[in-house]
Amino acid sequence: MPETQNLLLFRKWDLSDIEIHDPGLKTAISLRKMILPITYGRSALKRFNKAEANIVERLTNKLMHFGKKYAKNTGRMAGKKIRVMNTVKTTLEMIHLKTGKNPVEILVRAVENSAPNEDTTRIVYGGTVYHVSVDVSPIRRVDLALRFIADSVKEATFSNPKAIEEHLAEHLIMAADNNPDAPSIKKKHELERIAQASR
Numbered sequence: 001m002p003e004t005q006n007l008l009l010f011r012k013w014d015l016s017d018i019e020i021h022d023p024g025l026k027t028a029i030s031l032r033k034m035i036l037p038i039t040y041g042r043s044a045l046k047r048f049n050k051a052e053a054n055i056v057e058r059l060t061n062k063l064m065h066f067g068k069k070y071a072k073n074t075g076r077m078a079g080k081k082i083r084v085m086n087t088v089k090t091t092l093e094m095i096h097l098k099t100g101k102n103p104v105e106i107l108v109r110a111v112e113n114s115a116p117n118e119d120t121t122r123i124v125y126g127g128t129v130y131h132v133s134v135d136v137s138p139i140r141r142v143d144l145a146l147r148f149i150a151d152s153v154k155e156a157t158f159s160n161p162k163a164i165e166e167h168l169a170e171h172l173i174m175a176a177d178n179n180p181d182a183p184s185i186k187k188k189h190e191l192e193r194i195a196q197a198s199r
Contacts, residue, residue: 152183
């Protein structure tokens with residue numbers, strides 16, 4: 001049987017030479033080789049299996065929960081996966097034109113920079129509620145980073161004539177450069193500041 005050729009994402013982007021710099025996220029960010037990042041929800045019922053789904057598909061899935069600023073899961077984009085995938089595909093091409101780099105690498109850097117290390121949890125002890133700072137697991141760190149990116153892009157593009165692809169491309173480039181003005185980086189710093197205060 002002949003060996004499988006190197007599969008390029010969208011027949012354009014090579015995932016084999018992308019390195020994950022954050023050692024904590026090496027198990028949580030998947031760069032599985034595939035042409036179309038669709039797994040048809042095969043990992044949905046298996047615990048922790050979303051870490052096996054390609055990072056581009058996970059971003060696509062997060063963008064499908066679309067709604068108003070304070071009603072994010074109104075279902076307006078539910079089921080429109082191909083439409084959102086075309087948006088992500090166009091975004092990757094725009095990132096490549098702006099930076100000249102592999103756009104999937106820019107996405108990975110943006111996720112690494114937007115992933116918070118600390119969060120707070122509620123502990124009820126004798127009728128009193130305490131907020132305690134806790135470390136965040138790798139899978140949740142990636143989840144939160146993708147949620148921050150998706151939510152900030154949705155809020156920026158809601159009732160705005162500027163295309164979602166442009167917003168997403170600009171946001172990912174800013175987050176990849178660790179720019180403190182990027183909305184997802186702001187959300188990460190805010191979360192960590194609250195966690196630091198409740199140590």
